[in-house]
Amino acid sequence: MDDGEKLKVIDVDTHLSEPPDLWTSRAPASWRDRVPQVREDSDGVPAWVVDNQILSKPAGASSTIRRDGSKRKIWEWSITDTPPFEEVSPASYDVGERLALMDGQGVHAQLVYPNVTGFGAHRLMKLDDQDLAKAVVSIYNDAVGELQEQSNRRLFPQAIIPFWDLEASLGETRRAKHELGLTGITMTSEPHAAGLPDLLDPHWHPLWELCTDLDIPVNFHVGATEFGAEAFNRGVWPSHDAYRRIIVGSCLLELHNARVLANLLASDLPDRYPSLRWVVVESGMGWVPYVIERLEYQILETEPDDPELRLPTPPREAFHRQVYTTFWFENAGPELLLETVGFDNVMFETDFPHPTCLYPNPVEHAMKVLEPWGTDVQRKVLQDNAVRVYNLEL
Numbered sequence: 249m250d251d252g253e254k255l256k257v258i259d260v261d262t263h264l265s266e267p268p269d270l271w272t273s274r275a276p277a278s279w280r281d282r283v284p285q286v287r288e289d290s291d292g293v294p295a296w297v298v299d300n301q302i303l304s305k306p307a308g309a310s311s312t313i314r315r316d317g318s319k320r321k322i323w324e325w326s327i328t329d330t331p332p333f334e335e336v337s338p339a340s341y342d343v344g345e346r347l348a349l350m351d352g353q354g355v356h357a358q359l360v361y362p363n364v365t366g367f368g369a370h371r372l373m374k375l376d377d378q379d380l381a382k383a384v385v386s387i388y389n390d391a392v393g394e395l396q397e398q399s400n401r402r403l404f405p406q407a408i409i410p411f412w413d414l415e416a417s418l419g420e421t422r423r424a425k426h427e428l429g430l431t432g433i434t435m436t437s438e439p440h441a442a443g444l445p446d447l448l449d450p451h452w453h454p455l456w457e458l459c460t461d462l463d464i465p466v467n468f469h470v471g472a473t474e475f476g477a478e479a480f481n482r483g484v485w486p487s488h489d490a491y492r493r494i495i496v497g498s499c500l501l502e503l504h505n506a507r508v509l510a511n512l513l514a515s516d517l518p519d520r521y522p523s524l525r526w527v528v529v530e531s532g533m534g535w536v537p538y539v540i541e542r543l544e545y546q547i548l549e550t551e552p553d554d555p556e557l558r559l560p561t562p563p564r565e566a567f568h569r570q571v572y573t574t575f576w577f578e579n580a581g582p583e584l585l586l587e588t589v590g591f592d593n594v595m596f597e598t599d600f601p602h603p604t605c606l607y608p609n610p611v612e613h614a615m616k617v618l619e620p621w622g623t624d625v626q627r628k629v630l631q632d633n634a635v636r637v638y639n640l641e642l
Contacts, residue, residue: 250548255354255626255627255629255630256357256375256595256616256631256642257354257355257356257357257611257630258355258356258357258595258596258630258631258634258635258640259350259355259357259358259359259596259597259598259600259601259610259628260358260359260527260529260574260595260597260634260638261359261361261529261530261574261576261594262358262359262361262467262596262597262598262599262600262601263310263360263362263363263394263599263600263601263602264340264341264360264361264362264363264395264405265309265310265336265340265341265363265601266284266286266310266341266362266363266364266388267333267341268285268286268307268333268520269285269392270284270364270387270388271283271284271285271384271387271388271391272569274390274391275383275387276388279380279383282298282299282377282380282613283298283380283383283387284296284297284298284302284364284627285297285298285367285586286307289302290628292604293305293306294306294307295307296364296401298372298375298380298382298384299375299377301375301376302427302472303364303365303371303375304364304371306330306346307499308330308331308332308333308334309330309331309332309340309341309601310330310340310363310601310602311331311337311340311341311601311602312331312336312345312602312603312605313336313337313339313340313600313601313605313607314335314336314337314600315334315335315336315338316352317337317608319605319607319608321505322456322491322494322495322603323491324388326630329366332541335599337423339600339601340601342572343395343399343403345461346358346399346403346631347402347403348620349397349600350402352558353438353608353609354611355598355610355611355612356402356631356642357402357403357404357640358402358403358404358598358600358632359404359405359406359431359432359597359634359638359640360395360403360404360405360406360408361390361405361434361467361469362405362408363407364391365367365384365385365432365470366471366472367386367470367471367473368408368411368434368435368436368437368469368473369385369410369411369434369436369471370411370436370442370472371389371410371411372384372385372410372480373412373432373446378410378412378413381410381412382410382413382575385408385409385410385420386423386437386457387422388408388557389408389420389423389428389430390428392405392407392428392430393405393424393427393428393429393430396428396429396430397429397531401467401641404430404431404638405418405430406430406431406433406434406441406467407421407424407428407432407433407434407557407579408433408434409421409424409429409433409533409539411433411435411439411444412439412442412444412633413456414451414452414455417455418454418455418458421433421455421458421459421462421464422458422462430491431465431549431638431639431640432464432465432466432467432527432638433459433464433465433466433467434467434468434469435466435468435472436472436473437468437472437473437504437505437507437508437511438473438574439577441473444629447512447517448511448515448516448517450492453510453520455600455605456520456521456524457519457521459524460521460523460524461599463523463639464639465524465525465527465572465637466524466525466526466605466640467527467529467538468504468508468526468527468528468529469529469530470504470530470531471501471530473504477572481493481497482497482500482501483496483497483500484496484497484500487563498604500531502530502531502532503535504531505528505531505532505573506531506539507614508528508537509528509536509539509540509567510539510542510543512526512571513539513540513543513563513566513567513571514543514547514559514563516559516560517557518561518563518566518569518570518571519560519566522570523570524570525571525572525637526570526571527572527573527574527637528571528572528573528574529573529574530574530576530597530599531573531574532573532574532575532576532578532581533573533574533575533578533585533586533589534575534578534579534580534581534585535584536567536573536585536589537585537589540563540564543563544562544563544564547559547560547562548590549614565595566600567590567621568590568593569591571593571635572593572594572633573589573594573595574594574595574596574597574605575596575597576596576597576599576605576606576610577604577606577613578600578617580623582594582617582618582629583612583617586618586621586625586629587593587603587621589630591621591625591628592628592633593633593634594629594633595629595634595637596614596629596630596634598610611630614626614629614630615630618630
């Protein structure tokens with residue numbers, strides 16, 4: 249590729265290690281003691297606290313990249329004991345340092361997801377004061393809107409919404425697009441696990457209609473579905489040691505998006521909202537063909553006689569029209585299955601700075617596993633698909 253056609257790699261899943269003053273520095277005086285902040289608990293352990301309720305502890309940086317740039321091994325790290333800010337790379341939380349890292353890696357832009365609130369803001373649903381919870385959402389979106397501008401629009405945080413309050417969610421989604429210029433929202437895939445209607449219920453139709461009208465995608469990030477259950481223990485054999493529980497639990501957590509995709513493609517949502525874009529984030533691509541084939545075999549092989557029960561659009565066609573997935577460390581998926589999943593339906597991510605992040609040479613890996621498909625496909629997967637899905641201006 250010559251300079252006129254230089255590839256601008258877009259990383260569609262990274263995370264922000266929220267600075268301890270993200271909320272307190274922006275909250276009005278009446279909220280300042282109640283919004284998320286770092287305090288020591290009764291045992292002297294720093295914790296993220298909101299309204300005297302612990303959101304998570306210890307209050308670390310959720311980063312496995314050390315200050316010297318080396319990556320901490322999983323055997324030296326626990327997801328329940330994240331290292332403090334002074335031990336991790338400033339690129340985990342500082343805009344200038346993140347851009348410098350991206351430049352060194354050959355990454356032009358990144359999409360960014362939260363940590364403290366939960367990937368889908370689901371931790372905030374537990375708060376007793378829901379006016380406070382909604383304020384926490386708005387302050388976070390304000391902060392990442394500032395971050396987007398500070399980065400000269402190379403970092404694109406995805407908005408969180410107070411999904412437990414539909415009217416507030418509609419308002420925050422409008423504000424995220426029109427006032428803050430954010431390019432998508434992140435949503436829990438199992439609100440019914442918290443006593444709300446499931447995503448097929450007409451309750452959510454106004455949200456899907458609004459996202460269609462605003463032309464913004466809905467992201468289902470792994471781990472945005474946990475309401476009380478310990479994410480990294482679900483489905484893990486109890487006799488595993490602590491490290492393997494994290495490894496196995498992470499794998500199973502990522503495969504949860506197979507449930508999301510199966511439910512979505514077996515529903516009428518793609519046909520009801522044919523221009524709405526849905527993205528399953530941080531779960532890879534190797535499992536996608538099986539889910540689609542499994543659905544199509546049963547749905548089409550035993551198609552009902554009653555036309556009212558039939559899906560107007562088969563799952564494969566619906567997926568290719570409006571559903572997207574991502575990959576990072578995989579070899580087999582992008583090398584062998586990319587054409588089946590769809591050249592237009594796959595994007596690239598690194599998951600920086602989390603334990604499974606592709607580091608330190610993510611673009612080198614991506615170019616290698618995509619090389620058999622040629623430069624046109626490399627450009628689609630590493631740049632053009634993300635530009636189209638998130639309406640990015642490069």
